[in-house]
Amino acid sequence: MGRHKQPEIRDRILDACVDHALAHGLPDRLEPFAVASRTSTRMLIYHFGTRDALLRETLRRARRRQRDFFGELVSPRPDEPYLSTLRRAWRVMTGPDGRPYLSMFGKLREDAEQQLWPGFRGEATTDWLRPLEDGMRSIGRPELGTLVLAVVRGLIMDIEATGDVSRADQAFDDFLAVLAPAAVRAGPRIPGQDAGREVDTAAGPGDEGQARSAW
Template structure:
């Protein structure tokens, strides 16, 4: 009788592979994952079947982490105007903690690696729409969630292409200031907070 696979070992290996990939990107060979997980090629194949299956699972687990991280960042807070929450979220997304996800999934959008996850582009377009709708609802403008998402995605792509984060930061501040001018946002005092640009 064959050995039963142990889910906890598989999870430990997968988490180690995700940690490695977020820093170094997806490898061309299994050896970097072997070293990162303290395992062996045979064990990786045993638990995941093929190299491509492991790469796909690595992407899925990384995306799960990103959803949890960004989901918390974009969630409305009772003690904070939502436009201020968005400013904090932007800082975290484009800062040291969020940048590895931007590198990984920005590359996935433009790379042949997309064949590992053919539906990624469509899924990634609406991943953050619900928390943004919920947050903008607290500001009285849930219908603006798609616009906010489009601006965030566009500026992230700008950073990926140019590396000019300060310029993107200024543009996002200007966008939030413009949102604060709209009627019925229910965000008294937000305009002044956004205009003075919260320090990182």
């Protein structure tokens, strides 16, 4: 009788493959994944069947991590004005912690055939809409979630194309300043805080010099 596959070993291998892919990109061969997961290419095939099957599972688990991470960033917080939440989320998503996800899935979006994940472009366009709508609902404007999503995605693509991080950061701050009056009208103001300060409560522009890829 053959050996029974052990789900916990498979899960550990997959997590190691995701860590490697986020740090270095998806490999063309299985050997880098074998080294990263401290196993052999034979065992990778044993647990996942084919190279493409392993790559697909790696992408999907990485996307799940990204959804959890970015979803938490854009979720409204009871002790923080939502525009401040958005500003902080932008800095983190396009900074060192978020950049590996943007790079990985930016390349997948550029894949014309999308053989590893058919339909990814459509999913990637809408899967952040619900959290942003929930956040904008906290200031009484859930319908603006689509606008926020479009601005974020557009500015990230701008950074990817030009590498001009500071200009994109300033544009996002300008966008939040435009939204500020709607946020003030939506609910009670915090004593001592005006619309401008609501936008400015988060950390200032970062100094990241590397281009950041598509959301």
